[in-house]
Amino acid sequence: MISKLQKNHNAHRPPFKIKVDQxxxxxWTGGLSNLMDALKQFSFLLFLKRLDEVEDNR
Known part of the structure; x- marks a missing residue:
């Protein structure tokens, strides 16, 4: 559950930054604490998202 303080904090941040933080x-909670591994995962997830968008437009 999101606290009132978190909602106020998120109100002043770009939506993309909020999604990246989430x-x-x-x-992190899944055990991935190495920054380089996290960047690899981010890159791969963005690639898969873009691939899915391209496939949907065919």
Whole structure:
């Protein structure tokens, strides 16, 4: 559950930054604490998202 303080903090941040932080938190709680490994995962997830968008437009 998101606290009132977190909602106020998120109100002043770009939506993309909020999504990146949420993904980082999921990776961190899943045991991925190495920054380079996290960047590899981010890159791969962005690649898969873009690939899915391209396939949907065919």
């Amino acid at each position: 993904l980082w938190n999921k990776l």
